[in-house]
Structure formats: C-alpha cells, structure tokens
Amino acid sequence: MQQESAAPQVGEPFPLSTLRHSVSHLMASAVEKLYPGVRFGFGPSIEHGFYYDFELPEPLEEKDLAKIEKEMRRIAQKSPELVCEEVTRDEAKARLAKLGQTFKVEAVDLIPEGEKITFWRHGDWFDLCEGPHVDRLNRAFAFKLLSIAGSYWRGDEKRPMLQRIYGTAFWKQEELDAHLKWLEEIKLRDHRKLGTDLDLFSTHQEAGGGFVFWHPHLGAVRHALEEFLAEEHQRRGYDFVFTPHVVREQVFQVSGHLQNYAEMMYAPMLIDEMPYRVKPMNCPGHVMIYKTRAHSYRDLPLRFSELGTVYRYERSGVLHGMMRVRGFTQDDAHIFCTPDQLEAEIADVLDLIDTVLKTFGYSYTAYLATRPEKAIGSEEIWAKATEALKKGAAKRGLPLELDEGGGAFYGPKIDFKIRDSLGREWQMSTVQCDFNLPERFDIVFTDTDGHQKRPIMLHRAILGSMERFIGGLIEHFGGKFPVWCAPKQVALIPIREEHADYVRELAKTLQHELFRVTCMDDPGHMNNKIKEAQKLQIPFMLIAGDREVAERAVAVRRRGTREQEVMSFADFRALLVRLRDTRSLELA
C-alpha cells in the first residue's frame, strides 16, 4: 500500500501530502471556473488523496469529473505559480466576504488568535490556507478525481450539506496506476460481492436492513471460528455462559444503559404489561450471574464468556453489508477480579488476543486509552488500573501507543487495530477496565481480611463481533479461506462416471472425519466441475481417473495453481488433518 510520508521521498520535490493539497486547490479553481458563484468549504489532503467541499446550485454528477479534470490541466499550464500572501484578520474576512465566501469567512474565525493568516494564490484564484504548497502546478505529477459525495459543513449534520469531490495525486503515473489497481482489488474483494459469488450470506428487503442471513458456506466458517475460540477460552480458564436476549427494562435502568444508551436501544415490548427490552450489551446478564451467590477472593478471577447476540439501533444510512448491522454477535467476556489480579488477567487476555489474531495472519498495533475529562472512579483506582494495563503489556513485550484521554468514562482500556492483507487498518480487539458496573450493581467479594470489597470488571472482545470480523476476514483472504475454516475444504471430481463410486467412497471417509467436502459425482464434464470448484475457492480438488482408482491415489490440485500432484489418498488425508489441526494458513 502507498505510504504517506511527511518528508519528500528521494527524487520528489515535495511531500506527497503537499502535492495533494495543492491539487485540491487546483481542483477548486477549476470548479470555480466551470461553476461561477460556487462557495468553498474545506479542501485538505487525506490519507490516500484529497477532497474539497463545495456549495453548488446543482448536484454534480460522476460525468462532470472528466470535465473538471480537463479544466484542471488547462489551468495548471496557464497559471502554474502558487504564491503565498500574508494578510491581516480583518483584511482576510473583508476580501472573502466581498466574494460571498461565507464558509471561508467562518473559517477565518477558526484560526487561533496570534497565528499568521495567509492566502495562497495561483492565477486569479486564491484560497484561505496555511499551506504549504508545491511551487508550481505544472510540475510532473499524476492525478485523478474519483468520486462525489455529500458532506456537512464542518461535519455537523445541523449545518448545510456541501458536495465533496474526492481525488488523488502522485508524483508518478505508475504510482497512480498502482493506487487505482489497489482500489480495484478492494472492490473485487468486497465482502458483499464475494458474499453473493461464494454464496456466503444475504440480507433481505422484506426482513429489513442490517440483519444478516448466514448461508451454509458462511455458517461453516463461523462454526470453525467458534470452535477455535471455544478451545482457546477453555484452555485459559474461561467459563461459558448464556444469557437471555430479552429482559425486563429495569435491568438496564440499574446498568445505566437506559440513561446513557437509550437512542441505540429498541423500544420496549410489553409482556404481562411489564416493559421488556432486547439487550444491546451482554454485561448486565453476566453481572446478574455473578450476583447469585456470595464470592470470596478465593473464587476470583471469574471469567464468563458468551457469544452474545445484541441488537442496536443504527441509523439507516450507516448500514453496510456485514460490517455495520443492527443485530450482531459479540465474542464477549467479563472477568471479575481483585485489583491485585488485574495485571495477570490483562496479560492473559493480551496473550489470547495475540494467539487469535496471528492465526488469521493479522498484524496489529495496541493503543492505551487513558482517563478522559469526564470519568467516574477515584484517581487512585484509575492510576492503578492504567498501571496494570501497562504492566500487563510490558510483561508480554507488547508496545503500547498512547491514546491520551481516549478511555471510556468507566475505565481505561487497550484497543487493538489490525492491519489486513490489503494494508487497511481496522479497530478490532479491546480490553476495558470497568469501575462503573460493579458499583451500579453493587457487586462485592469477601477479601482475605474478611471485609467486603468491590471487584474490578474487565470487558473484553477479541474479534469484536462475528459479523464484522468475518466480513473483514472475507476481504482479508479475498474468499480464499485457509483449510481449517474454509466453507468447503475438498472438492472431489471423477474423470468419468465409472470413477464416481471411488470418489464417493473417499468423500464419505473425509466427511466422517469431519471434513467439509463437496462430491461432484453427478454426470457432467470434468472441466466444468474444475471450473466450479475453482470459482468457489475450494482449497483442494481431488481428481480421480483410472490410474488413481487402481492405486488408491488422488490427483491433488491446490487452489491458486494449475499443477497437480498425485499422492496416495492416505498421504493426502494426513496432509489435510495436519493443515486443519494446526490451523495453517498454507496449503502444503
């Protein structure tokens, strides 16, 4: 993936972000030329390019982009020099007001007192901007306008909606081409596209948006993941619990969700004239289990885990495939422990996270989020918990980036961002200390001194939610799942119909060993079956003809290659078992 660097790379006159910002100015001037009277919003460089926001009387269309690009090239040749001019605050506002640039006038007020106010100009177009910029717009570079979207002025939905044009720029055409190819690859791997192509999941207009239907293929993936998670949890001393999806509203009164989270929760339903709510989180349920008996320090830590399905209201416009839905299952757990146990528990959770994420080939970065302005709990407990998070990480040699003041109001946390095979970052795992719920539900344990004390509650999720994680996984692997979690692991293909019995026998053997196989034994051409298996990204094809039947062998064709390897069925089976049981990412 493209790297954005603060400093220019070797052979490049300016940093990429400077170039992109300058190209956004170039674009703005072209838009002004084509649409006189346009009002300008902001136009910064961003991670992979730039954008500029405009207020136009007419909506832009995709096809207008070519026109704007053409005008940009014309301007770059005609008036290439970019020059900076310092102005006073009053002068800036007066000149912008005279042009009717109301958003820009407002932008002047956003500049802190005492800072320089500058205009950057090329030709007769100028913009309020702190720079820096490239010196000339006719330097060698490559750019492309990519898309149009709406966006609120200053990101505030109560303010006017502007039209945003996204684009990108690079110093070299090859780099732009590579970037466009990357965007293309992202589109090809889109989990929604692969979701239909590989028959993974669906959503339904008649069922409502934001609800995912898992088809057999994706059900197999999820089942494999759940099994993996269960093993790793059991190994680490977690207990499995199950809690109801619907409980009396008063539970969320006590937990505080009704006060702080109501707009995410669905309306109450009446059962025996009593209001009930669908759960938006699993924590209250786990606390209720904790509360059913008195706990001694000897019982702790208690680790309750649940694949808990929750329902949350999301605004219709944010729903997105499996990634953003209204009902989803969290791989949730709550650890109840004494303050002294916190550090060891955190280290253990970090180990679990590491194990799980590495199994999928994800690399990750961890962020320590500390006390925000508005927080509950004493300074001491915050300091102690933050220290425990730090020490737990240190114990595992895990470097922490600092997210100052990014903690939840109820406690500090460590968040994980994973990097997928396309170089994109996603927020995933999280470990959060909670001083709030133990308080609200008044849970206690009896300490060594015989006194009742407050346990600390640790919330943690490894995958986050099955929906979002697996949606991401589809794109990470591009549909090419490793053997252990592939929807179908083996496709069996007879060369002629007379080999079908042999193939059926092998299929039965593998299925008895809990492999997911598809036996393509119906009459039809071998080549079509190979095409089909290839399309479904099945890791292994076993093809059998006269030679294989005679020797109890199989011709093995691995996903992604056209080569075949003939081996005994026993050897293949051993290979398959090893790949599955080690959860290998390889096919050899």
Added chain:
RNA sequence: GCUGGUGUAGCUCAGUGGUAGAGCACUCCCUUGGUAAGGGAGAGGCCGCGGGUUCAAUCCCCGCCACCAGCUCCA
C-alpha cells in the same frame, strides 16, 4: 438521519408510454471427457412496494422500503 444515485430472471446487465430481452447459472436430451466454458432444447419475471397522471405505466409524478457513494456515529 442527511445529500446524491440505484432497484428489470438466481447472478451480471440491456430496453421501451402499448404488460419484456441477452450472457452466465438452472432443467432435460445428446456428449465418457486427464485439469477453467462440448452440442441442442426448455423453463424461469407483480420490471422493489403503494398511490397518482393517462385510453394505456416497468418507463412520467408522489410516498415508502431496500441497496450504493459519502457525511455523522459505531462492534
């Protein structure tokens, strides 16, 4: 929720103010084929849903639902 766009066969997409088409997939027949498309025939559509305009609406208008690109928010 907001701005703009889209909704036609299982999938990808043409199309028209006079109730619809292609390719792939599917079914059947022929083909027995050594690693990505053999040949033929057939079936399949309340043209997202509801209302309006019109002699007539899949097409024009309005409302709703869902989806897409973003904004804002988030597991």
